[in-house]
Amino acid sequence: MMRRLVQKLAFLEKNPRRVFRALAALGGALLALDALLWIAGVYKNIPVWHGLYGFVMCVALVLGAKAMRHIVRRREDYYAPRATDSEEERQP
Amino acid sequence: MIPLIAPGWLLLGGACLIPFIPKGAARTSFMLALPLFGMGLLWLIPDGSLAASFGGYAITPFRMDGLARIFCLIFLIATFLSALYAWHLRDSFQHVSAFIYAGAALSALTAGDLLTLFVFWELVSLGSVGLIWARRGEGAWHTGLRYLIWQMASGLLLLGGALFFFRETGSLAFDAMTLQSPSAWLIFLAFGIKAGFPLLHNWIQDAYPAGTITGTVFLSCFTTKLAIYALARGFPATEALIYIGVIMTIFPIFYAVIENDLRRVLSYSLNNQLGFMVVGIGIGTPLAINGAVAHAFCHIIYKSLLFMSVGAVMYRVGTAKATELGGLYRSMPLTMIFCVIAAASISAFPLFSGFISKSPILSESLGGGYWVVWFLLLFASAGVFHHSGIKIPYFTFFAHDSGRRVREAPMHMLLAMGIAAFLCVAIGVYPQALYAMLPFPMGDYTAYDAAHVIGQLELLIFSALAFGFLMLSGLYPPEVRGVNLDWDWVYRRVLRRAFERIGGSVLVLGDKVWGYVLGVWGVVYSVLARFYGPGGLMGPSRAAGSMALWTAILLSLALLFAYS
Amino acid sequence: MQTLSLLALALPFLGAAAILLLGRLPNPRDIMMIAVSIGTAACVIALLFLYEDGKTHAWTLFALLPNLDVAWHLEPLGLLFAALASALWVITGLYAIGYMRANNEKKQPRFFACFSIAIGSAIGVAFAANLLTLFIFYEILTLSTYPLVSHRETKEAKRGGRYYLAYLLGTSFLFLLPAIIWTWRRAGTLDFVEGGILPGSMGGMEAALLLALYVYGIGKAALMPLHRWLPEAMVAPTPVSALLHAVAVVKAGVFAVLKVGIYIFGAAFLSEKGASEWLIWLACFSILAASLIALTKTNLKARLAYSTVSQLAYVILAMALATPAAMVAGALHMASHALAKVSLFMCAGAIHTASHKDEIPDMAGLGRAMPLTFSAFTLGALSIIGLPPFIGMWSKWRLGEAALSSGQSWGAWAALATLLLSSLLNLLYLLTIPARAFLSGAEKRVAMREAPFLCLLPPCLTALACFAMVFLIEPLGDFLAPLAREPR
Amino acid sequence: MSETLALHAPALVILLPLLTAPLCFLFSRAANGVWATALLVSLLSFLCAAFLLEKTFDGRVLSYHFGGFPPPLGIEYRIDMMSALMLLIVAGASLLGLLFARRSVARELPAARQSAFYVCYLLCASGLLGVAATNDAFNMFVFLEISSLAAYALIALGGDRDRRALSAAYNYLIMGTIGATFFVIGVFFLYAATGTLNMTDLADRLHALPVGSRSLYAAEAFIIVGLALKIALFPLHVWLPNAYAFAPSAATVFLSAAAAKVAIYALVRFLFSVFGLDFAIGGETLNAVILPTAMIGMIIGSFSAIFARHAKRIFAYSSIAQLGYMMLGIGLESREGLEASFVYLFNHALAKSAIFMALGCIAYQQASMKLSDLHGIARDMPWTMAAFTIAALSLIGAPLTGGFIGKWLLMDAALAQGFWLIALVIAAVSLMAVLYVWRVIEAAYLKAPTGRRRGAPRAEAPRREAPFSMLLPLWIAALLSVYFGVDTRLPVGAAEIIADSLEAAGQ
Structure with a gap:
């Protein structure tokens, strides 16, 4: 069972765009469902808000962090020898 | 009726026994049995509290209610899982540290007064730092030290808060309070450090990656959640x-x-x-x-x-x-x-x-x-x-x-x-x-x-x-x-450098001042020695002639005084 | 009781004579010393139980000058100090025997005789019924410990001894004696009286000045900046350091300070006149500055010495807070610090005996070879830091409580902040020692053993006592309660 | 019997040694015989002094008329508490010194001069006793000169061992003579003004005189300066260190214990009993002169002691400082001050004689008294150094020793009048005493003996403990200085009576 799982994953790893498209399709379906349920009046939340918000904010988060890294990143041994960052990590 | 032994105390007692059990399956089984037994106790213990008096203070060393119970349960589960995860480990120091840590955290959950809370709050710090130091090596040592300072600072703030609280209310009961008195603020800050409030948070990211593989699992479970419990209880x-x-x-x-x-x-x-x-x-x-x-x-x-x-x-x-x-x-x-x-x-x-x-x-x-x-x-x-x-x-x-x-x-x-x-x-x-x-x-x-x-x-x-x-x-x-670089840069780098510089120059200054004092003393000494030494003005070999002169001077002075 | 207390006073002195007589025979001599110490401790502890609050227990030995007696009395603070000194004498004595033999120290008869005299005079200080008697025994204590400090007779030992004498005699002549005579002039008596003898006889400024003379005149309390003798005296053999820095000498100093605060000035008088407010700040400074200096020391005994300077200032702080509760807290701290610090010093000596290592960095990894020693050290250190569940925490707790209820506004905050901050500093300079000993350098196997049994047992005992004392906190509090009584 | 003794004791106490001395000189050349006689006489005179003290302890005054002539005409010996105390000190010091002297003198002096030493010693003692007992101003001068001349000779006898003794004696001779001359000039002025030499009488008549007589001013000034020379009050102290340092050990013991103190007695007698404080040079002026000179003397003397390298000289300088203490108490011109001074004087006599005896014991074993040659001596002479340490503690003023009582009272007296600075100087000078005493103790106990002692004639002979006959008086003095630090009834009681009577007279 594990072997098959690993093989499947290896296949996906080689075809990332496939995964992405599948995800996009799932997202589209969810958006549609969301909208439908809202129209049907099952709940009164703002429709499709979660998805868009999540997408935008995540992009913003990563880009913001990327920008921040320019400011805050230092060499790994910056705090050495008073930190473990640059120490050999292999432990028993 | 509350059973005499609370789950946390059980774990603490067990921690003291661990070094005496031979390493290997026997010890790990014992360590796994402890939290299980603790869960059994938790099952048996009804809600209620135990009042006692210590050193002249009315304290509540044990209190069980809904809030404490669910935290106790999850802490016991976490102890069990972490101990199981660490089955392979053969390091007595880590074993003892971990169980003191878990036991103290559990005991802190069931503390009904600030004094008892403080006692176990500090014990949590002491036990947990062992899990970082147990990694051994220079980096882990310093990281553990920083971690310990933060944890102790939290404990000391709690101590100060408890003192104020006792002064304000005359009691030590740990219950909900409002942020209106020094005591509440101090206690709030104490909880805040352990809960990782902004700017008080860096110890988490500093210390947890530096722990041992199994130690960090323990660490991730107790300290911060104890603080959450304390906040839920107190604020x-x-x-x-x-x-x-x-x-x-x-x-x-x-x-x-x-x-x-x-x-x-x-x-x-x-x-x-x-x-x-x-x-x-x-x-x-x-x-x-x-x-x-x-x-x-x-x-x-x-x-x-x-x-x-x-x-x-x-x-x-x-x-x-x-x-x-x-x-x-x-x-x-x-x-x-x-x-x-x-x-x-x-x-x-x-x-x-x-x-x-x-x-x-x-x-x-x-x-x-x-x-x-x-x-x-x-x-x-x-x-x-x-x-x-x-x-x-x-x-x-x-x-x-x-x-x-x-x-x-x-x-x-x-x-x-x-x-x-x-x-x-x-x-x-x-x-x-x-x-x-x-x-x-x-x-x-x-x-x-x-x-x-x-x-x-x-x-x-x-x-x-x-x-x-x-x-x-x-x-x-x-x-x-x-x-x-996070906020900790301020104290790990800036303050440290400043402290080293200032401290160094103060020490140098102190040595200099002391040197000056000694120097001045040396000069005074040599002057005095010359003055009083052989051949000096006050030296031992003065002729009778000068004495006669002195006599005359003194007499004339006396007469002058007399006639004036 | 009179006989018993006189016996407790006289036994150490008789013991000293016996030790000198038996000087040539090491075994009978040492057994004699232990027997005498046990006898003394038994007397004092019996007194502790016989003591009844409310009764006067005062006796006169002889009159030195008209209206000025050499007299002794029993009161809780003195009994506590005497009990500490005599009980720890038994333990330190055992340790000293082990240490002196293991290190082949010379002139042991002189050493043990002076040791006994020092304890005897500490008990004399404890029982003194008036300032004059206290002063007399205080000076005997100084003089009898001088040979102990200079025991090794090396250049450094002589230097240390010179510092020791210069500071202690200098302060007592220049400040203490004038202060006593001033008190005598003002109050017409020197007796220790509940509520003090000075109230009503002087104003605030004068009282503050007189207090300054006392606090600095009692040089053994090592308040900054007159603290330098203490680290210098570290050249002495370790049992002496243990005795000096934990039991007899420095505690006699802070004891005298407390006694002056309680029975000469009276807490109410001090706080009413605000005469001790300045001392709060000075004590706080002393606590923090000494802790910071301790951080920079790499020699174990030097670090412990500065730690002592810092801890002594706690007691002075307690006195400066000038409330009855603070005085009790100070007394408790005196006891708790004595127990903890004596353990630390004895551990330091055990380390020296076993490994000849005195520098802290060299001790990394020693914990594996000497687990018991370093465990005892850890317990002692935890107690000094003020961590639960050791006795040190309780004295700090009481001190903090007293600070908050002292009615000082900024002073209370300063005192509390100092208490907390210094705990943190204590942690840094004390706990790191055993932690490194246990954790660092584990890869090297150290071919070393624990110190000899007699060097090992005593620190373990006192370290455990740091823990066990917690259960005595309540009876102890009750026993000391008369100190907190409002003057009648 | 007792009554007869009481009647004649004031004379006996002086006449016994005074008459024995020339007899010894004439009839005996054997040193041991002279020593035994001198010891016996000293003992008798000490017993008389003790008897007198006992008699006067209730404040009574004994008066002895020489030859039966009543006072203004004849010479009167008048024994009050102060005289009795001085007699006790002098006779006691003489007894202890003689006990000590036999072995010491035998080693330090050539056989030919030993009996001369004892004769001079007895003469000196009788002179000092006479000063203390007499109530006649001129008679006092005579006794002062007897003691001084004998003292010059005593010091010069040290010349066989160290040539510097001769120049020291010469210096002392010159200074002492100047002092004596000044004193006698003052006495003549007084006699010219009043026509009497009896001091009680003088006091009465002086106060009947009109105020502002210049000759009386001059008289007081001459007497004060003259006596100050004998006391070695700063800055007239320069003769003292060498005189004490190079005299034979036994002579130093006696002189340091008795000589200067008797001069102090004479000064107090004149200032308080004869002139009175409100007379001529008034109390305030005296205050302004004595207090500063006493304090400067204390400080200068202590510094000199600290920097001295010769053990005996250290304590000779210390004597200058200690005399400063006594003068300080007198300069305070209060009841407390006088009391303190006399207690101090008493205890200092004990402590200092013990110290010089200990040094004499050392001198018995080795020629050099340099500090550097005393290294490790406590190992060889434990008993000597133990007694030395006890006496030194008394000198410092450690509690439970006589010195402590003296300093306590003195500080108390200073504070009673609000003299802050003086109390501080007293404390500081005590501290300086620690310094110089500790140099000796450290050398003796803590320093390793140097291999070969330079200039030591018996370099090869190992140092050993001093003979018992020298240790005995040493220990007596040392233990007494502790005893009187614990049981203070004798010195304090006596000093109280003295202070009361002087205060009454001084007004």
Whole structure:
């Protein structure tokens, strides 16, 4: 069972765009469902808000962090020898 | 009738016995039996408290109620899982430290007064630092020292607060208080340090990646959640907590995205999760508090599971740096599955434990009219998914293949992870069991209504899409080695340098001053010695002639006085 | 009781004579010393139980000058100090025998005789019924410990001894004696009286000045900046350091300060006139500055010495807070610090005996070879830091409580902040020692053993006592309660 | 019997040694015989002194008329508490010194001069006793000169061992003569003004005289300066260190214990009993002169002691400082001050004689008294150094020793009048005493003996403990200085009576 799982994953790893498209399709379906349920009046939340918000904010988060890294990143041994960052990590 | 021994005391007593049990199966079995036995005790102990007097103070060394009970339960579970995970370990020092740590944390949960709380609060610090020092080496030593200073600072603030509290009220009872007196502020700060309030948080990200593989699993369970418990007990519905909590949820996720050390990523994410709980406590409605408590409960399980899976990788590969890992799903598929389950839980996928505990907090923030808070929490939720839900499993087990081919994690680790993973799913599927144990009745609340489920799924899927988009477009920042400066830079670098400079110059100055004093003394001495030495004015060999002169002078002076 | 207390006073002195007589025979001599110490401790502890609050227990030995007696009395604070000194004498004595033999020290008869005299005079200080008697025994204590400090007769030992004498005699002649005579002039008596003898006889400024003379005149309390003798005296053999820095000498100093505060000025008088407010700040400074200096020392005994300077200032702080509760807290701290610090010093000596290592960095990894020693050290250190569940925490707790209820506004905050901050500093300079000993350098196997049994047992005992004392906290509090009584 | 003795004791106490001395000189050349006689006489005179003290302890005054002539005409010996105390000190010091002297003198002086030493010693003692007992101003001068001349000779006898003794004696001779001359000039002025020499009488008549007589001013000034020379009050102290340092050990013991103190007695007698404080040079002026000179003397003397390298000289300088203490108490011109001075004087006599005896014991074993040659001596002479340490503690003023009582009272007296600075100087000078005493103790106890002692004639002979006959008086003095630090009834009681009577007379 594990072997098959690993093989499947290896296949996906080689075809990332496939995964992405599948995800996009799932997202589209969810958006549609969301909208439908809202129209049907099952709940009164703002429709499709979660998805868009999540997408935008995540992009913003990563880009913001990327920008921040320019400011805050230092060499790994910056705090050495008073930190473990640059120490050999292999432990028993 | 309360049984004489509280679960925490049981663990502490057990910790004292551990060194005397031969290493190996006997000792590990004993260590596993302790929390199980503790759960049995917890089952037997009814609600109530034990009053006592010590040193002239009325204290309540033991108190059991709904809030304490559920925390006790999860602490015992966490102890069991962590001990199981550490089955292979043959280090008495770590064993004792870990059980003192767990036992003290449990005892602190059942402390009914500030004095008892302080006692165990400090013991928690002492026990836990052993798990960092046990890694051995210069870096771990200094990291542990920094950690210990922070923890002690928290304990001392608590001590100061307790003193003030006793002065103000004449009692030491630990119950809800308001931020209106020095005592409350001091205690609030003490809890705040352990809960990782903004600017008081760095010890978490500093120390947890520096612990031993098994030690960090213990660490991730107790200290911060003890603080959450204490806040829930002492400062429910304190509005300041809402804003503090929101900040806690937001800023760590930025760091988590760019951090290379996966255990530090988890530490940032831990901080972010604490933020949700703090918000819940700050909102303070029964449902919100329940949410915070439930979230703490679930969080302990999935966070320790995450640390366990990363730890298992570390155990086999020797590092937890994202740059060194990748493609490990081939070698450690089971670990990967458990990691993904934990990631799903922390991301609050429906049917996983995080979902059922985070929802009450989110809906109460909305219900309480905290719109901005709700927006930010939502952002934080998406961020959590991004770094904990995707980044951890992705960079460990997928991404580019690091080429490392190792064995699957050892059996006992898999077992511990399996149990934890099972609990994550079980709670997610059947939340009523957990809801029933919460301090306040949950009524007919359910997280599984359509709006919640669909909204959450949407959020997560689109976050994943964003990740995919960024990865495919190459915008995603590549993992690189390095450390990121956080607030701790101020004291680890700036203050340290300043202190060294100032301290050094003060010492130099002191030596100089002392040197001057000695120098002046030397000059005075030599002058005196010359004055009084042989041949000096006051020296021993003075002729009679000068004496006669002196006599004459004195006589004339006397006469002058007399005649004047 | 009169006989018993006189016996407790006289036994150490007789013991000293016996030790000198038996000087040539090491075994009978040492057994004699232990027997005498046990006898003394038994007397004092019996007194502790016989003591009844409310009764006067005062006797006169002889009149030195008209209206000026050499007299002794029993009161809780003195009994506590005497009990500490005599009980720890038994333990330190055992340790000293082990240490002196293991290190082949010379002139042991002189050493043990002076040791006994020092304890005897410490008990004399404890029982003194008036300032004059206290002064007399205080000086005997100084003189009898001088040979102990200079025991090794090396250049450094002589230097240390010179510092020791210069500071202690200098302060007592220049400040203490004038202060006593001033008191005598003002109050017409020197007796220790509940509520003090000075109230009503002087104003605030004068009282503050007189207090300054006392606090600095009692040089053994090592308040900064007159603390330098204490680290210098570290050249002495370790049992002496243990005795000096934990039991007899420095505690006699802070004991005298407390006694002056309680029975000469009276807490109410001090706080009413605000005469001790300045001392709060000075004591706080002393606590923190000495802790900071301790951080920079790498020699174990030097670090412990500065730690002592810092801890002594706690007691002075307690006195300066000038409330009855603070005085009790000071007395408690005196006891708790004595127990903890004596353990630390004895551990330091055990380390020296077993490994000849005195520098802290050299001790990394020693914990594996000497687990018991370093465990005892850890317990002692935890107690000094003020961590639960050791006795040190309780004295700090009481002190903090007293600070808050003292009615000082800024002073109370300063005192509390100092208490907390110094705990942190204590942690840094004390706990790191055993932690490194246990954790660092584990890869090297150290071919070393624990110190000899007699060097090992005593520190373990006192370290455990630091813990066990917690259960005595309540009876101890009750026993000391008369100190907190409002003057009648 | 007792009554007869009481009647004649005031004369006996002086006449016994005074008459024995020339007899010894004439009839005996055997040193041991002279020593035994001198010891016997000293003992008798000490017993008389003790008897007198006992008699006067209730404040009574004994008056003895020489030859039966009543006072203004004949010479009167008048024994009050102050005289009795001085007699006790002098006779006691003489007894202790003689006990000590036999072995010491036998080693330090050539056989031919030993009996001369004892004769001079007896003469000196009788002179000092006479000063203390007589109530006649001129008679006092005579006794002063007897003692001084004998003292010059005593010091010069040290010349066989160290040539510097001769120049020291010469210096002392010159200074002492100047002092004596000044004193006698003052006495003549007084006689010219009043026509009497009896001091009680003088006091009465002086106060009947009109105020502002210049000759009386001059008389007081001459007497004060003359006596100050004998006391070695700063800055007239320069003769003292060498005189004490190079005299034979036994002579130093006696002189340091008795000589200067008797001069102090004479000064007090004149200032308080004869002139009175409100007379001529008034109390305030005296205050302004004595207090500063006493304090400067204390400081200068102590510094000199600290920097001295010769053990005996250290303590000779210390004597200058200690005399400063006594003068300080007198300069305070209060009841407390006088009391303190006399207690101090008493205890200092004991402590200082013990110290010089200990040094004499050392001198018995080795020629050099340099500090650097005393290294490790406590190992060889434990008993000597133990007694030395006890006496030194008394000198410092450690509690439970006589010195402490003296300093306590003195500080108390200074504070009673609000003299802050003086109290501080007293404390500081005590501290300086610690310094110089400790140099000796450290050398003796803590320093390793140097291999060969330079200039030591018996370099090869190992140092050993001093003979018992020398240790005995040493220990008596040392133990007494502790005893009187614990049981203070005798010195304090006596000093109280003295202070009361002087205060009454001084007004």
